[in-house]
Amino acid sequence: MGRWEPNARERLAKAALELYSERGYEQTTVAEIAKRAGLTERTFFRHYADKREVLFGGSVALQDLFVNAVAEAPGPAAPIDAAAAGLEAAAAVFDGRREHSRQRQAVIAANTELQERELIKLASLSAALADALRRRGVTEPAASLTAEAGVAVFKVGFERWTAAAEERTLSQVMRESLEELKAVTAGG
Amino acid sequence: MGRWEPNARERLAKAALELYSERGYEQTTVAEIAKRAGLTERTFFRHYADKREVLFGGSVALQDLFVNAVAEAPGPAAPIDAAAAGLEAAAAVFDGRREHSRQRQAVIAANTELQERELIKLASLSAALADALRRRGVTEPAASLTAEAGVAVFKVGFERWTAAAEERTLSQVMRESLEELKAVTAGG
Numbered sequence: 001m002g003r004w005e006p007n008a009r010e011r012l013a014k015a016a017l018e019l020y021s022e023r024g025y026e027q028t029t030v031a032e033i034a035k036r037a038g039l040t041e042r043t044f045f046r047h048y049a050d051k052r053e054v055l056f057g058g059s060v061a062l063q064d065l066f067v068n069a070v071a072e073a074p075g076p077a078a079p080i081d082a083a084a085a086g087l088e089a090a091a092a093v094f095d096g097r098r099e100h101s102r103q104r105q106a107v108i109a110a111n112t113e114l115q116e117r118e119l120i121k122l123a124s125l126s127a128a129l130a131d132a133l134r135r136r137g138v139t140e141p142a143a144s145l146t147a148e149a150g151v152a153v154f155k156v157g158f159e160r161w162t163a164a165a166e167e168r169t170l171s172q173v174m175r176e177s178l179e180e181l182k183a184v185t186a187g188g
Numbered sequence: 189m190g191r192w193e194p195n196a197r198e199r200l201a202k203a204a205l206e207l208y209s210e211r212g213y214e215q216t217t218v219a220e221i222a223k224r225a226g227l228t229e230r231t232f233f234r235h236y237a238d239k240r241e242v243l244f245g246g247s248v249a250l251q252d253l254f255v256n257a258v259a260e261a262p263g264p265a266a267p268i269d270a271a272a273a274g275l276e277a278a279a280a281v282f283d284g285r286r287e288h289s290r291q292r293q294a295v296i297a298a299n300t301e302l303q304e305r306e307l308i309k310l311a312s313l314s315a316a317l318a319d320a321l322r323r324r325g326v327t328e329p330a331a332s333l334t335a336e337a338g339v340a341v342f343k344v345g346f347e348r349w350t351a352a353a354e355e356r357t358l359s360q361v362m363r364e365s366l367e368e369l370k371a372v373t374a375g376g
Binding site: 078079080081115116119120123140141142144145146148149152153155156157159160177180181182183184185186187 | 266267268269303304307308311328329330332333334336337340341343344345347348365368369370371372373374375
């Protein structure tokens with residue numbers, strides 16, 4: 001087997017999620033993930049630090065997309081509209097990935113350690129968004145509150161999008177969740 | 189030394205925070221905390237599971253206060269006003285405790301494990317608030333979004349209240365942060 005394997009990273013992620021869904025996260029070993037993907041453990045560790053990180057391999061890219069969209073929103077855009085641009089950019093990543101996302105959500109919901117890792121991911125996203133908003137000239141506490149609001153919409157919207165009967169796109173669900181947040185904070 | 193020590197729980201919490209601030213959280217042992225408080229390790233473990241939980245001993249009581257105030261808000265109150273009642277009840281707990289809270293925030297900011305524990309506390313609070321709002325008849329996603337908004341205000345407000353130059357009460361800062369959240373989500 002050569003050192004370079006086409007799509008190794010994606011194959012490992014797919015194999016890991018399959019095994020976590022079938023047997024449970026705790027019961028799955030890196031050796032089993034590598035075997036299912038037709039790769040070696042050594043190749044696994046070239047791509048992921050451990051079996052937990054397979055589930056969070058896209059976090060940095062997602063955060064970058066979200067933050068860049070906030071940074072590049074039109075100059076006069078209100079903070080919440082810049083955050084909305086970030087939500088749109090983030091949502092686009094998940095086109096065609098609802099079933100994968102549902103499986104991932106189920107695996108995370110079944111394990112406390114993974115839930116904690118997910119909370120850290122969202123807190124990191126919120127801090128990065130607040131930073132991007134401050135660089136746009138938004139002052140505190142508006143920057144932090146807008147960032148928290150954006151992450152709340154992402155979190156709640158994502159949960160709704162992965163619910164059993166949901167058929168709308170993530171982008172649609174995010175937009176509706178943002179409108180709903182605006183309505184509740186307006187006292188509606 | 190008798191089995192029952194007056195104010196043992198508070199004395200241990202005070203001693204722990206002092207030692208964490210002086211020497212760092214990692215460098216402090218349970219034995220040292222007990223000694224500083226003039227108590228035994230055995231007494232420590234009657235009150236706290238470990239040295240981390242000393243910093244989170246008030247979390248359950250805080251969550252109960254917050255949630256009960258939401259549950260008991262006047263029947264016709266809009267969800268965000270019920271959440272505001274919860275913020276008021278929670279803020280009252282911290283009267284006269286700003287210096288303690290500042291020290292605690294500094295200890296937590298210096299340690300990743302403690303930051304994670306704090307995130308779990310806030311996620312648990314958000315889930316409990318959403319539950320209380322649903323029991324008031326608030327539907328989804330409004331219940332979850334209002335709960336997330338309430339926790340965002342609590343988090344950002346608390347950080348502002350513990351900032352160096354801040355002199356207003358936590359209640360005032362929370363109210364202002366909620367108004368600011370309303371302004372940013374309204375696109376202002």
